[in-house]
Amino acid sequence: MSNDQPVFDYAASAPWAQVVRAYGGSDELNRAIEEMVADGKRRDECWEAIWDREVRRFERDPEFRDTVKDIYETAGVNLLSVTPWVHDSSLSERVGQRRDLSRWQARFEAADWLQKVTSPREARRVPEDGDVGIVLNTQNVGAAIDGSVDEVDVLYNEGVRIFQLTYNRQNLLATGCNDPSDGGLSTFGRDVVDRINRLGGIVDLSHCGKRTTLDTIEYSEDPVAVTHAGCQTVFDHYRGKSDEEIEALAAVDGYMGIVGLPWFIAPAGERPDLDVFVDHVVHAASILGVENVGIGTDFFPADSLFPDVLLEYYKQHIIELGFDREKVERRTIAAGIDDFVTYEDWPAVRRALEERFTTSEVEGILGENFIDFWERVTDRR
Template sequence: MNEIEGLYPFNLTPEQEARALRLHESSIVIDLLFQGPLSPKAIPEAVSERIRETCEPYLDDPMTYSAMPAKIIHEMSSRGEIAEYKEEWYRSGITAGNRQLDLSSMEKIITSMGEVQRQFDANEWLVKATDAEQIREAKRNGLKAGIVTAQETDGLGKNLDLLDGLYQFGLRVLQLTYNNQNYIASGCAELANGGVSNFGAKFIRRMNELGIVVDTSHCGKQTTLDACRLSSQPVIASHTGVEALYGHMRCKSDEELKAIAATGGVIGVFAMPWFIHEDPNDTTIDHVLDHIDYVVRLVGAEHVGIGTDWPMSDVEWSLVYFKEHIATKLGFAKGDGPSTETVKGLEKYSYFINFTRGLVARGYSDEDVARIMGGNWLRVFEQVWR
């Protein structure tokens, strides 16, 4: 495997390396918070500077300025102007990853639906997966599958008809709230641990009826517990960590992890350097694997998955600006938001095989590796999606 770029030094034997490669290539690999396939290290410097010049006139509008680079990258990728978009996805070995809608306002809903649909329309190798069999079929045919998801619900207000419309568009995974309080529930950044509201209970029931997976990643503790109690279908945390290992607000307590597993759900472990280890400048994929190991010991390998949430399809200068000017407005503590740090061993999505290699290094069976790398997500999809 020496020809593969970015291998993390797990010190595997040649036999283990061959086994990891076989497992990675044969498994359905799913990242349920897939911000890729690009990352700052995969985007050519000339492209980064060209994007900076385009964004410069919008410096007086911080939110617009911060959001523009990612939008430009997606547009350029759709036009085939960034070849690395397809190349990185295929090198990663990821079969399916989410394509994210912005439901923060009615305007953002409409805009992001167009942007997400453009990705599917422009790339013949990318299919919109609305049932589990489409993911299996993509694997068989050498294609990639996109799963339409969203992390917030503010733009829906109390209009459940909009939820029905989004389901028809392809929405299949939805987080109840992003850090803060909304009509549905309390987020993890709220002082009040308020849980799910009466309307939120109706909202979850409608998600169950439609076949949309309930995601609790950015939810507060009581919201997570309430969602697990109220949902008739498996509940997930698409991207989180273990509070017992690192006490960040974005990590889940043992009680929450057990509650999610008890629904038949899955806990996706993220690769956010600021949320899983005390030193974001020295966070490695071994630290991520520590969180995976903990959840496996607590609730079993059948309830663990991956939802990296990092690195972002963005450019470095934009990420620095986001951390300095935007992160605190979204509920993050000062200095505690996405920037240029990456997990060593996952600097680019094309290094994703390091997850499989790490699981092999830690003694997981073939069956458990396949489950954690994507099989558990697929099981939930098969149960929930209509």
């Protein structure tokens, strides 16, 4: 694929390599966290401190910014969707989202090669300019807006373009994928979908329950997306989508990005190869058509550069966010998937796709399909 082609990934966060390089290496990073803990800092405070240091280095150090650009160039990814963090409805999480929006804004202002991307037209221009584009998302609209539809406008005005209705649990809008209830889209949820449609945002159903997914596909005026999920027919996991849901998505010309986290796409205890990941892509394409399928690796927690001393904290954190305790405790975090071990190994994903799809199909899967979908969302405005 030529350099002027868009390569899109729903990646959730900046690569861990940025933090590692800010500290001078993995050993130095882990040692710094251990010293913070010894000084009485909680693990969540350590988490915030290490990301704050990365941003300060990025803002102040041109050489460091160059090393970060090298990470994306090595990965071969030039368009990413990242999450200013908010997953539940606690005040600390809402504050966390504002903090992370500020972090990303600081990065945008510091690097002339890093763009906040807010439209399909801008997305297409990113590879032409040789830049890296960032599409901001929120993974729990219910938590992010705290009961006020008008807060959707605030997020949109700050650059957020992908709006996931729920995380794993039920909120005021709808039901998540790992909630015992399956109540579907609420009246308030319809109001929020209406507002996202009016603004031209993307409605994302990745962590939503089945009833919510089907309700929203039917209700939304615009086509909707599942930006990062697997196919339950290939591996039956609650973070996947059933054929019924994928067929409904196909009926409205929607889009599906396949997630690359190994514990979502293969049984616990197994370390799948990239063929399993591509199996999910192939199955989604068999229903949606290859032109409506893309990549959403969500690779942040699978990266082998994840600090060792924070792994147990992270496991407990995501259990609190609604992931199944038994499944989480059985899984290995930060082991990558096959040859995809750190984010810089992203070209392995491309190579795996090239073994099963034609060149033009791979170009679509790697980026063109997402931008084409985004244009379908915005073309009536």
